Amino acid sequence: MSLSHRILGSLLLPLIFIPSQNALSEALGTKWPKASAIFLTGGLPVGGPASSLPGNTETWRVAATEAANRWNSKQSAFKLTTLSTLGNGVCQSFGDNNLVFSLTACGGIPFEDKVLAITASWSNDTTIIKADIIFNVDRDWGIYNDTLLYSTQDFRRVATHEFGHAMGLKHTTNNNALMFPTASDIFSPTPDDVESLESIYKEEKDSGGSITYLFLLALGIWPLRLISTHKKAD
Numbered sequence: 001m002s003l004s005h006r007i008l009g010s011l012l013l014p015l016i017f018i019p020s021q022n023a024l025s026e027a028l029g030t031k032w033p034k035a036s037a038i039f040l041t042g043g044l045p046v047g048g049p050a051s052s053l054p055g056n057t058e059t060w061r062v063a064a065t066e067a068a069n070r071w072n073s074k075q076s077a078f079k080l081t082t083l084s085t086l087g088n089g090v091c092q093s094f095g096d097n098n099l100v101f102s103l104t105a106c107g108g109i110p111f112e113d114k115v116l117a118i119t120a121s122w123s124n125d126t127t128i129i130k131a132d133i134i135f136n137v138d139r140d141w142g143i144y145n146d147t148l149l150y151s152t153q154d155f156r157r158v159a160t161h162e163f164g165h166a167m168g169l170k171h172t173t174n175n176n177a178l179m180f181p182t183a184s185d186i187f188s189p190t191p192d193d194v195e196s197l198e199s200i201y202k203e204e205k206d207s208g209g210s211i212t213y214l215f216l217l218a219l220g221i222w223p224l225r226l227i228s229t230h231k232k233a234d
């Protein structure tokens with residue numbers, strides 16, 4: 001069995017241009033066979049943000065579960081489950097679906113500039129079989145809602161965004177949606193995000209073909225282009 005491997009970046013601050021598309025096209029073209037997945041948070045450190053940072057009374061693992069539940073509470077098309085056990089096979093095509101902090105993305109590839117986290121997923125033809133979410137440890141991470149603090153990232157909203165990729169969503173051009181490619185004040189799935197997810201999992205399931213392929217989408221450069229900073233699109 002050969003596998004398809006995708007990596008998507010979550011970018012901070014810069015405005016990113018991606019080709020126009022409507023909500024119903026915001027799928028990666030791959031999906032989980034049972035519209036559900038279990039992610040293990042035991043690869044995240046015990047504890048949470050440093051005492052000087054927002055959310056220092058919270059923990060990474062609980063925040064990751066809350067991120068999953070932000071999706072679960074808004075739709076029934078896909079069920080995310082988290083368990084606080086330690087998984088195996090981080091950045092491998094086998095093993096568990098993991099959330100971890102790391103200095104590098106999968107394969108030892110450095111995080112691209114401004115990338116907060118990536119989701120790497122492996123699929124057999126159109127069926128996702130495994131996904132890992134890797135957070136760039138070389139950032140100041142807190143846990144908080146509402147207005148984005150540019151000096152401190154919000155682990156929970158980035159996790160929520162990456163869970164979207166892990167379920168099969170790609171980016172949206174709607175800058176009021178969670179799946180917009182840059183972090184913003186949006187910290188929970190919006191109707192646009194939910195509609196995209198439902199478009200994947202409410203259609204009739206297909207069995208997938210036998211022709212498989214391997215490719216890697218480099219972080220951040222997949223079909224994105226930096227055009228300016230500190231400016232919102234419309």
Ligand SMILES: [Zn+2]
Binds near residue numbers: 008009171
């Ligand atoms: Zn993203």
